[in-house]
Amino acid sequence: MNDNNLITGTLARLFRLGETAGRLGLSMFLKNLKDTNKIDINQIIKVVENLSRLKGAPMKVGQMISLHEDLLPPEIIEIFKVLQKDSTTMSFSIVKEIFEKQLKSKLNDFLYIEEKPFAAASIGQVHKAKLRNGEDVIIKVQYPNIRKSIHTDLKTIQFILSPLFKALNLPFEKIWEEIQERLLEETNYLQELKNLELFRNTFKIEGLVFPKYFEDYTTEEVLVLSYEESLSFDKGLKYKERHEQWFLILLQLIILGFFKYKILHVDPNIANFGFRENGEVVLFDFGCIKKIPDVISNAYKNTVIAILKNEWNKASCILKEAGIQTRKGEPLKEEFLKPHLEVIEEIFPNQEKYFGEDANVYKKLLEIARDNWYYASELEFPKDIVFIHRNLIGHFGNLRKFRVKKNWRKVFLELLETA
Numbered sequence: 326m327n328d329n330n331l332i333t334g335t336l337a338r339l340f341r342l343g344e345t346a347g348r349l350g351l352s353m354f355l356k357n358l359k360d361t362n363k364i365d366i367n368q369i370i371k372v373v374e375n376l377s378r379l380k381g382a383p384m385k386v387g388q389m390i391s392l393h394e395d396l397l398p399p400e401i402i403e404i405f406k407v408l409q410k411d412s413t414t415m416s417f418s419i420v421k422e423i424f425e426k427q428l429k430s431k432l433n434d435f436l437y438i439e440e441k442p443f444a445a446a447s448i449g450q451v452h453k454a455k456l457r458n459g460e461d462v463i464i465k466v467q468y469p470n471i472r473k474s475i476h477t478d479l480k481t482i483q484f485i486l487s488p489l490f491k492a493l494n495l496p497f498e499k500i501w502e503e504i505q506e507r508l509l510e511e512t513n514y515l516q517e518l519k520n521l522e523l524f525r526n527t528f529k530i531e532g533l534v535f536p537k538y539f540e541d542y543t544t545e546e547v548l549v550l551s552y553e554e555s556l557s558f559d560k561g562l563k564y565k566e567r568h569e570q571w572f573l574i575l576l577q578l579i580i581l582g583f584f585k586y587k588i589l590h591v592d593p594n595i596a597n598f599g600f601r602e603n604g605e606v607v608l609f610d611f612g613c614i615k616k617i618p619d620v621i622s623n624a625y626k627n628t629v630i631a632i633l634k635n636e637w638n639k640a641s642c643i644l645k646e647a648g649i650q651t652r653k654g655e656p657l658k659e660e661f662l663k664p665h666l667e668v669i670e671e672i673f674p675n676q677e678k679y680f681g682e683d684a685n686v687y688k689k690l691l692e693i694a695r696d697n698w699y700y701a702s703e704l705e706f707p708k709d710i711v712f713i714h715r716n717l718i719g720h721f722g723n724l725r726k727f728r729v730k731k732n733w734r735k736v737f738l739e740l741l742e743t744a
């Protein structure tokens with residue numbers, strides 16, 4: 326297959342959207358920023374248009390961006406959502422060719438492989454299959470040459486975005502280094518298998534299920550896992566009596582992952598979670614994980630404890646210890662930090678409430694970002710927090726949809742204690 330025509334359909338759609346909505350959305354968003362005279366809107370439109378010419382990476386970048394649905398103008402989200410709905414599939418003859426090349430004689434261990442893809446993967450597709458020993462499995466297979474194409478895409482995106490970030494006074498290199506590292510890691514399924522192994526050996530959360538992996542059948546481009554049946558999030562929503570159980574498993578995954586095991590699954594795309602009527606949650610997709618350095622884990626934990634114990638003044642010094650400070654090495658100023666901490670406090674109210682009931686959280690974050698645009702661009706932070714924050718925002722958006730009512734501060738503090 327020619328990988329040039331792989332994403333052509335998406336590009337055509339993206340162009341249409343990008344032309345109109347992109348222009349509208351970006352200009353509206355930027356108008357709302359204070360002091361935008363330094364930003365050239367035409368330059369940004371160019372970036373969006375150029376991005377849409379690329380192949381592998383924009384899909385992933387699009388997934389990341391559309392997770393922040395409530396934080397960005399709807400027009401921008403629309404543009405990137407198109408990238409996620411890529412309906413391109415490889416024909417089975419190509420898939421078979423890849424299997425033959427990758428698995429060689431081991432292909433005989435498979436009784437059959439379903440020709441119709443079972444699910445779309447971001448850089449490939451998933452097929453259901455059965456081993457001769459009777460086990461049901463899935464095979465995740467990459468599009469041919471996708472690694473190379475992502476490599477090239479990333480270089481191009483860097484070339485386009487770097488001057489823009491510089492104009493906005495944002496620390497491009499740091500953020501970019503991190504995104505690049507994570508994206509390239511995702512294109513190696515042997516690495517993904519190692520990540521899954523690490524999770525299976527580390528996480529002990531009742532009701533959290535990990536697929537089994539098959540080392541013998543896994544290569545950089547082909548990953549074989551046990552088939553784990555479950556409901557998608559949308560289907561799961563119907564089973565209201567299970568919401569609380571599922572919610573608490575996911576909350577443990579995040580909180581214990583962050584503060585106890587110090588490893589996070591940082592791809593909160595809701596398709597990466599499967600829900601079972603018996604109350605279990607299946608975790609999929611170990612392409613993007615993040616080991617959390619001790620200093621960061623400890624600093625965030627102590628900050629949260631400081632907020633919930635009303636010792637707010639301690640927070641800026643705690644964060645400074647984790648490398649979150651101004652470029653001059655000063656702790657964050659109170660006017661900047663306090664509104665952020667207030668948002669965290671509101672997410673965990675000390676009374677029975679539906680989680681995330683107050684949708685103002687997003688509006689507030691956006692307002693803080695606008696009010697402090699230039700101060701924020703003067704800050705220094707470890708690159709590790711890029712994916713940590715993306716993950717927390719993504720999970721907040723997922724969890725609030727379950728509408729579970731509890732005293733969240735109590736639940737949160739109890740969980741922190743076990744961490």
Ligand SMILES: Nc1ncnc2c1ncn2[C@@H]1O[C@H](COP(=O)(O)OP(=O)(O)O)[C@@H](O)[C@H]1O
Nearest residue numbers: 444446447448451536550551552553596609610
């Ligand atoms: N072990 C499995 N059992 C059942 N379904 C799976 C399994 N692994 C993945 N899937 C399905 O395939 C989809 C894509 O797989 P995923 O690993 O998330 O790919 P990607 O890394 O490209 O996002 C998942 O969202 C899930 O629906």
Ligand SMILES: [Mg+2]
Nearest residue numbers: 594596597610
């Ligand atoms: Mg996935």
